[in-house]
Amino acid sequence: MNKDQHTSEGKEVDWTGFLPGIAIDCVMVGYNEKQLKVLILEYKETGFFALPGGFIRRNENLDVAAQRVLQKRTGLEGIQLNQFHTFGSLNRYAPEPMRKIMKKNGLQPAEDHFLLQRFVSTAYYALVNFEQAEPIADFLSDSCRWYDINQLPKLLWDHRDIIQKALESLRKNIDDAAVGLTLLDEEYTMRELRTLYETILDKEINRSSFHRKMVNSGRLERVGKKSTGKAHRSPYLYKFVSN
Amino acid sequence: MNKDQHTSEGKEVDWTGFLPGIAIDCVMVGYNEKQLKVLILEYKETGFFALPGGFIRRNENLDVAAQRVLQKRTGLEGIQLNQFHTFGSLNRYAPEPMRKIMKKNGLQPAEDHFLLQRFVSTAYYALVNFEQAEPIADFLSDSCRWYDINQLPKLLWDHRDIIQKALESLRKNIDDAAVGLTLLDEEYTMRELRTLYETILDKEINRSSFHRKMVNSGRLERVGKKSTGKAHRSPYLYKFVSN
């Protein structure tokens, strides 16, 4: 881990170390109690909410910068990030909220301050384990928390659209994404996996064909049985095989 | 059309009017004689080849900037552009060729000249009609020509990768893209449409199932017959219905 990552979390950030006008936004998706969750930052004393984001160092790959943002907000490393769109509409440019945020943090930004530029933002989504992630706030924000994707607070700028597009992208790639691998515990029942699919796709899935499809995919391994304590046959447990 | 579009083609460009560090690259795909073509620029007296690209005005949407680039190089308006990826790897940063290009054009760029920065580039592809497009060179290049996608010259930077990714994206979206609508003439035979699909996907397609799939899609209208002059049944002509 870089030593200066800590200093960049302080209030005195050397913005010249970053590419101007280009940002990264990350839609980090979790899953808990049959609901999709998204990590959202709340800025100090403003009631403003936004996606976690960051900037690209002058000597850093775009993808690596995204990894860094993800690692900073979740403490997790090596999570697969999926770039899905770059947002560059003019109506993203609304610096007032950011000015207010900075003032609440005791800063008096110049009109041309780094954070008050127009930004084009490349967006990524990542599937992260709800249990393992430890949401960590920004230096401008006082919380980084999971929100149900259906009960998001009002978000700044176009971040609502970004989440919507991330969800569409996830749905399109669900079969490649090995969603169970990262969103569920290591071992899970077929019912749990199907419920996850149903939650993401927001539609019911046929039980037996889903079962067969998953078994035939060759990516699942049956590892044992789960005693549910319920009055019925105990389901098998599965886990993903890397192969 | 903006009047200053002409001046921006001259040698004295006001680079401060553009967002720094962000570029747009366009993979314009055409089709002729059973081959996919891509528009490629050749820079003056350097033997350097690259994709047509451009930059984003300070007061311009990203998508609109891409439209502008496309319009500049083909003369066509209203073509659908598909954003497919943003390239931000560090090994894109190789300013030497651009320095050489500028020198060949009689410019003596400062080390920190706009064009010599590191760029992150958002890439689009567009399907354009080979006949209707009129390739127009850049102010730094002396030609803008169609190249067979399988016989591309050696390209600068990562432009080869960009084309590859554009092709993958096109293949994935081929059924939505209404490729026949833009890549073929207005009316065409089923054979011609299938050959186009086969060219894009680089694999043979079953004749009868392709026929039925297209007819059943409801997006084709049979408009007449074509007399081929050959010794066989003359095929029907089809065209896309908008609906």
Next chain:
DNA sequence: ACAAAAGTGTTCTCGGTACACCCATGC
């Protein structure tokens, strides 16, 4: 009449859907 290429029908196969029945488990 024949060859060539397009249109069209039949059959097969593969997944997904629907539905049934079998199994295990706690009450």
Next chain:
DNA sequence: GCATGGGTGTACCGAGAACACTTTTGT
């Protein structure tokens, strides 16, 4: 033993593949 819910088998349906047959056209 009965209700509950997961596992699994069978029948059906639709799309694509393979193949054959029909239609049209110029020679």
